[in-house]
Amino acid sequence: MRRYEMMVIIPDTLDDEAAQAVWERVKGLLDKQGGQLIDEAWWGKRTLAYEIDKRDHAYYGVLDFEASSEGLDELERLLKLSDDIVRFKTVRPTLRIRKPA
Template identity: 30%
Template sequence: MQNYELMVIFTPVLSEEEYKSAQKKFTSFLTENGGKAVHENAWGLKSLAYPIQKKTTGLYWVLEYEAPSDFNEKLNIQLLRDESVLRHMFTALDKYAVEYNAKKRSGVSSRTEKAEV
């Protein structure tokens, strides 16, 4: 099992319910294929750096997960088929990135660690 992070930009025309159901669809697809969601974070509506399909904003969603290495191809196909997805990006996380994300979620930053030492 490898650690990954997925960032998805959904189209901004989705309602709140459609946005949440799209997130649920991909997390359930993950668990059905032997993966495990570690943490998910819905950033909400943000401006895009450049227009995509004539849209200047998008609904951002970040998912940190553990999955077998062949799972990303299956998920990539599902993301490409979904018309509500503007862009997506996978990132493989090493042990240091996983540790950093866990510390960040728990509220421990590197500044507080240095202050305690």
């Protein structure tokens, strides 16, 4: 399993509780695909850098997790089908190993 980081953007048309429910559903989808959640950060409502679908605010969340490539592909497919997700981006973070001085 490889380590990934995913940022999820949820529309601000939802209220705080509904956005949190979508966030929990995303974490549940990760678990169903066999992924292991390492860390999560819920950033809340933020201003977008540029308008997306005529919106200038959205809810942000970041997941740090491990998953197989098949599990990640299925998770991304399910997120693309969801109407409650504006955008998402998955990257493989570079792991830095410090050398002894």
